[in-house]
Amino acid sequence: MCAVLLHVATDGPNRSPTLPGFPDIAGFSLALASRRRALGLIAVSAGGGVFLPGIALAQQASPYAGLALFDSGAGVCAITPEATEGPFYFDPKLERADITEGKAGIGLNVRLQVVDAGCRPLAGARVDIWHCDAQGHYSGYPGQGDGQDVDTSGQSFLRGWQKADDSGIVSFATIYPGWYRGRTTHIHFKVFPNDNSVMSGQLFFPDSLSEQIFTTVAPYTDRSGKRDTLNARDGIARRAGPLSQAALREVADAYQALMIVAVKAD
Structure with missing residues (x-):
């Protein structure tokens, strides 16, 4: 088992092209102002833009430019409990960067940096991610x-793993995850820092952005029913806390979700 320290970081504001079929969203960034400040909700303006009320923004030249990223003071890496692995994990033995397998949805680049308790990159650490499609x-x-009549046995979409590079970074091409009853929108990940340790975590997204996507963009709008669980009502998300919220920005024709995961192995 591992204790997990999470630090959320992002670049400064970055304007990029509008996503096909999605309202024009100005580039934005999220950063941790202090270990006691929650990231808060992204608010959607009447004009369709997205802004961040009352949140201090960090302007890093690059979120992965070097270890100076961790020099912003005490409490930057806050210890966070592991999140449950959930019932849908299996190892498809697919080492790959693109996990979409043709699944439709808004493009999402998940970029994680794995470091040790001293904030040093863990080159070679294995990282698995998996999540649901636009239909949940x-x-x-x-x-x-909803009718428990969908069978995806034998399929492997939206799953994969990579080994971290010399900077401890893995990068996956996928789609923005959908939702299913009883859970807020999330992505699962597992980190194997060595042969003796493993940790499980989950990455969460702003409810307001998810709601905008699910109610205006196909194929998410093809999902019947209305989601019943937001971040505040999801027990796993509440226990994981605000540091498990994705730092998001627009890049090219997709979103990018950034997180630094610091793992303290036993």
Whole structure:
């Protein structure tokens, strides 16, 4: 087992092209102002833009420019409990950067940096991620969907793993995850820093952005029903806390979700 320290970081404001089928959203960044300040909600303006009320913005030249990123003072890496692995994990033995397998949705680049308790990059650490598609279905399992009649056995979409590079970074091309009953929008990840340790975590997204996507963009709008669980009502998200919220920005024709995961192995 591992204790997990999470630090959320991002570049400064970065304008990029509008996503097809999605309102024009100004580039934005999220950063941790202090260990006691929550990231808060992204508010959607009447004009369709997105702004961040009352949140201090960090302007790093690059979130992964070097270890100076951790020199912003005490409490930057806050210890956070592990999040449950959930019932839908399996190892498809697919080492790959693009995990979409043709699944439709808004493009998302998930970029994680794995470091040790001293904030040094863990080159070679294995990172697995997996999440549901726009309809709320995971690959590889029967009995899914509101009617428990969806069977994706034998499929492996939206799953994969990589080994961290010399900077401790992994980068996955995927889509913005959908939702299913009883859970807020999230992505699962597992980190294997060595042969003796493993940790499980989850990455969460701003409810207001998820709501905008789910109610205005196909194929998310093809999902029947209305989601019943937001971040504040999801027990796993509440226990994980604000440091498990994704730092988001627009890059090219997709979103990018950034997180630094510091792992203290036993």
